[in-house]
Each structure stands twice: as C-alpha cells, then as structure tokens.
Amino acid sequence: MAQLQQSAHPENCVAEDEIQHQLVAGLLATHAHTSPKYLYDVLGSRLFAAICELPEYYPTRTEAAIFRKHAHHIAAAVGRDAILIDLGAGNCSKAARLFPALQPRQYVPIDISVQFLQESVNALRQQFPQIEMTCLGMDFSTELELPPSVAEQRRQFFYPGSSIGNFSPLEALKFLRRIRKAIPGGDSHSGLLIGVDLIKDHAILNAAYDDSLGVTAAFNLNLLHHVNRLLDADFRPSEWRHRGFYNPEQHRIEMHLEARDDVTVHWQNGGIRRFARGERIHTESSYKYTEQGFIELLHQAGFGQVQIWHDPRKWFMVCHAQA
Numbered sequence: 339m340a341q342l343q344q345s346a347h348p349e350n351c352v353a354e355d356e357i358q359h360q361l362v363a364g365l366l367a368t369h370a371h372t373s374p375k376y377l378y379d380v381l382g383s384r385l386f387a388a389i390c391e392l393p394e395y396y397p398t399r400t401e402a403a404i405f406r407k408h409a410h411h412i413a414a415a416v417g418r419d420a421i422l423i424d425l426g427a428g429n430c431s432k433a434a435r436l437f438p439a440l441q442p443r444q445y446v447p448i449d450i451s452v453q454f455l456q457e458s459v460n461a462l463r464q465q466f467p468q469i470e471m472t473c474l475g476m477d478f479s480t481e482l483e484l485p486p487s488v489a490e491q492r493r494q495f496f497y498p499g500s501s502i503g504n505f506s507p508l509e510a511l512k513f514l515r516r517i518r519k520a521i522p523g524g525d526s527h528s529g530l531l532i533g534v535d536l537i538k539d540h541a542i543l544n545a546a547y548d549d550s551l552g553v554t555a556a557f558n559l560n561l562l563h564h565v566n567r568l569l570d571a572d573f574r575p576s577e578w579r580h581r582g583f584y585n586p587e588q589h590r591i592e593m594h595l596e597a598r599d600d601v602t603v604h605w606q607n608g609g610i611r612r613f614a615r616g617e618r619i620h621t622e623s624s625y626k627y628t629e630q631g632f633i634e635l636l637h638q639a640g641f642g643q644v645q646i647w648h649d650p651r652k653w654f655m656v657c658h659a660q661a
C-alpha cells in the first residue's frame with residue numbers, strides 16, 4: 339500500500355503535473371468543471387468550518403445531534419472493542435466524540451495529510467490512553483488496502499458528514515464495495531457507520547448551499563485563488579458569481595461559478611479559455627438520498643443488515659451496515 343511520505347509538502351505527494359493536467363482538462367471541457375478537492379486549500383478548509391456554523395447549513399449539527407441522542411444504540415450496533423477506521427478523519431473530532439460510547443480497541447484515522455493527523459491524534463492519546471492509535475496517510479478514494487498493524491477482525495469503518503454525497507451514485511456504489519472488500523471474510527462484527535444527507539424541501543437545500551452571509555459563495559469563489567496558485571492562472575473572483583442550488587432531476591446540489599461578463603482566463607504554458615457571460619464552471623455536486631435509496635445502495639455493495647437513526651425532522655440519517 340502506498341503510505342505517503344511525511345514530506346514538508348504532503349500535497350506534493352501526488353505528482354504535480356498530474357494535478358495540473360487534470361485541472362486543465364476540466365477547465366477546457368465544453369462544460370468546464372473542477373474537482374471539489376480544490377475547494378480545500380488552507381482558507382477553503384477554514385471557510386468550510388465556518389459553513390458548518392451557519393444557521394442554514396444543517397448537516398453538521400444535525401448529524402452531531404443524532405450521534406449524541408442515539409450514542410448507546412449506535413454503540414450496540416458497532417460493538418465494543420472495534421477497530422475504528424476513520425475515512426477522511428481531519429482533526430479526528432467527530433470520532434473522538436464517539437469514543438466514550440464506542441470504546442474502540444484501536445483508532446485508525448486516515449487522511450491525505452498524515453502530518454495533520456499526527457498532530458490531531460497526539461492530543462487524543464493523552465485523553466484516551468487505552469485506545470491504540472494508528473495514523474495512515476493515503477488517498478482512500480482510490481485504494482483501501484490496510485497495513486498488518488490494522489487487525490482484520492472487528493473492522494468498523496466510519497464515514498460521517500455525508501461526504502459520500504460528493505460521489506455520483508455509481509461512484510458511491512464502487513466506493514462502498516471497496517469498503518466492503520476491505521473487511522476480510524465478511525466478519526459479522528465488522529461494518530460501516532456512515533452519515534447521509536436526505537432529500538428534503540428544496541428551499542431548505544437551496545439555503546444550505548447559498549447562505550445569506552455569503553460564506554458558501556466565498557468558499558466556492560476561493561477555489562479560483564487556489565487554481566491560480568496551482569496553474570499560475572489569472573482568474574479574478576470579482577468576475578464570477580456563486581451559484582448553489584438543488585437539481586431535483588439528479589437529486590443533487592450543484593455548485594457552479596458563473597461568469598458575470600465575458601471573461602478570458604490565462605494559465606501556464608500559454609493556456610487560455612474564453613468564457614461567455616453566464617457560462618459556468620461546475621465546482622461541486624453533493625448528492626442527496628432517500629432512506630430506501632441509500633439502504634438499497636448498501637445492499638448492492640454487499641452489506642448485510644442495516645440500522646438507521648434520524649433527527650426528528652428526518653433531514654439526515656446515520657446508518658450502520660453490517661458486513
């Protein structure tokens with residue numbers, strides 16, 4: 339397995355020209371698009387943290403309330419002494435809040451930046467000395483092969499925050515299958531604990547991705563600063579406007595950047611694209627599910643028994659799927 343080097347620039351682990359090649363291909367496509375990962379530079383990550391505090395952005399606090407209210411039932415489904423494998427752990431705070439109820443034997447946070455994980459986990463080690471902690475730096479969206487230091491029995495994967503929404507349903511199915519296959523022999527004490535955002539009143543969805551303070555707009559527009567650095571490009575955020583809305587045909591939120599006027603953008607090695615007024619760059623999709631639709635996906639991916647917990651308004655659900 340490709341554990342990333344602990345270099346001073348962990349983002350450089352993925353070949354720089356590969357990144358640039360993919361980005362340019364997206365910008366030159368008929369319908370220009372960029373991967374949502376470019377939303378998360380240092381400022382982008384801070385703006386996302388700010389989004390989570392907005393009154394309109396319900397997912398984070400709704401999921402937290404479900405974990406709090408149903409901690410004991412969730413713990414009963416997951417079982418004590420598990421190996422808790424946290425996909426996209428970041429600062430590890432969501433998992434840490436579950437430690438008292440779940441009492442895992444081992445905690446395995448996985449993220450692209452192993453350095454950041456190490457720093458987050460150091461504080462947790464003091465607080466929970468009885469839990470063994472093993473940080474892994476890898477891109478789990480492309481591979482999920484775990485080292486021998488992660489026991490094969492009682493593997494419980496943790497994927498909160500409705501991060502699954504960034505995948506199309508087909509990609510989500512493939513990803514769920516990969517998780518299922520990372521559980522050797524179909525151990526019934528293994529499984530997946532996942533947070534999923536649900537289809538609801540469109541006005542509520544629209545407000546969550548186009549908030550009144552414009553924080554989501556800043557988050558989306560900041561992608562242009564990030565792309566400018568990556569490609570030595572000359573995007574001017576003032577020439578673009580944020581669009582964030584629910585597309586009911588595709589069951590997804592779409593975020594776009596829309597040219598306020600005719601715009602010409604240049605980047606390294608003579609790269610150029612003209613955008614007509616109103617033309618868009620698709621920067622993110624966030625798929626929403628029905629309860630039944632997502633359970634069906636889990637079963638298609640090969641999981642067995644599924645248990646679910648909701649908030650009282652049924653805006654969000656937490657699922658535990660047994661291997």
Ligand code: AVJ
Nearest residue numbers: 389499500501503504554624
């Ligand atoms: C981190 C992918 C779960 O889709 O709700 C928030 C990202 N984008 N506001 C989401 C996001 C705009 C978020 N996820």
